Amino acid sequence: MASRNPAPQCPMATNAASSSSSTSPPQAEKYPKICPGGGLLIAWQLKAKKVLIVGGGPVAAGRLVNVKDADAHLTVLCPRSGLCPEMAYRIDVENVVDVYLDRAYTDDSILDGFDMVLTAIDDLELSKSICYACRARRIPVNVADVPPECDFYFGSLIRNGPLQVMVSTGGQGPKIASQTRQKIQAAIPSNVGQAIVNVGKLRSMLRKKVPQTDMGARRMRWMIEVCDKWNLDEICTMTEGDMHKILEGWDQGRVLGYQEVKGGWSFLPSDVRIKKALFGSCPVVGYPSPYVTTMAGFLAGAAVTAAIGLARSATR
């Protein structure tokens, strides 16, 4: 791992050590405050892991998307008569369900061998008993609608290529999770996924070029400099040929910038920046580029003036 995660900012955090300043040790301000009561947000690698969904309604269909996005091997257990249109489509047309069992849940032996179980059925007692059977087998389980019977909660998700963001409120305010997700989504540049794909490619090329483990720190410093020197739009334009050029800089201990790699005059702004200034919209607040609004305003003004002029000359 490169470097430690920055301490999460928690305005509601209280720290026993720092709240009584007279007794707090000097380290109290230096280390991140512990903020208990949260869940552990992790990117669980489900690829080829066996997941069972019990139920075939809209909630089960939502869970299906979550686990298939993570490349899980999925079994759905639900009588055909109970499948909602989306679930039927996923099973029959899209064919993304690896094993479909057209029957109701009857006995717990079916749970053996699964790595994760998700229930989304309208039978609370059965849901609870599935939960206990999973816990007896140490299988992580989520029971939709019954937070106490969940080993983990789902959250409000953003996905853009390799980028994934999850907002969780620990089960307390799912609608606020959804609203917060929408605000974050509006602040994330739409091309971030492509930029991450390109950076991922460059990183793996660098690892091939410099595989030595004792070069880890230098590799990381170099990659950090690439990401600082190339902005997101520029990274999106990086071709494999550009990557080879950038990697040539490694031997001289330097990182080539966009202009050095792509050519062009260094005293002019890059074509990417010009395009963005003229046609882009601000990814953070979403307003149209000032250049575009000014130009549109000018054209509208000119059109109105011309129309008035024409109308006047017609009435004379």
Ligand SMILES: C[C@@]1(CC(=O)O)c2cc3[nH]c(cc4nc(cc5[nH]c(cc(n2)[C@H]1CCC(=O)O)[C@@](C)(CC(=O)O)[C@@H]5CCC(=O)O)C(CC(=O)O)=C4CCC(=O)O)c(CCC(=O)O)c3CC(=O)O
């Ligand atoms: C524990 C959890 C389930 C789990 O993970 O197993 C859970 C539980 C419950 N939700 C309930 C209600 C609503 N859920 C939503 C929406 C979402 N709920 C989601 C997740 C979670 N919901 C998990 C915790 C997430 C967290 O930490 O915040 C989201 C984020 C993701 C997803 O479902 O995939 C998705 C938003 C997706 C998006 O838009 O991005 C809305 C709003 C709406 O529909 O617009 C309402 C109505 C408003 C309200 O009730 O507040 C009730 C019924 C309460 C009752 O009966 O009164 C319970 C049960 C209970 O609380 O007891």
Ligand SMILES: NC(=O)C1=CN([C@@H]2O[C@H](COP(=O)(O)OP(=O)(O)OC[C@H]3O[C@@H](n4cnc5c(N)ncnc54)[C@H](O)[C@@H]3O)[C@@H](O)[C@H]2O)C=CC1
């Ligand atoms: N985010 C959340 O946590 C939410 C949870 N819910 C809850 O999730 C549950 C499922 O809701 P919906 O998807 O709307 O489904 P639903 O209530 O429309 O249908 C239930 C599904 O479970 C299946 N089912 C019932 N008994 C079964 C059995 N023994 N074996 C296999 N399948 C069985 C039915 O055939 C059907 O497909 C409900 O309890 C609902 O209250 C609902 C909305 C949001």
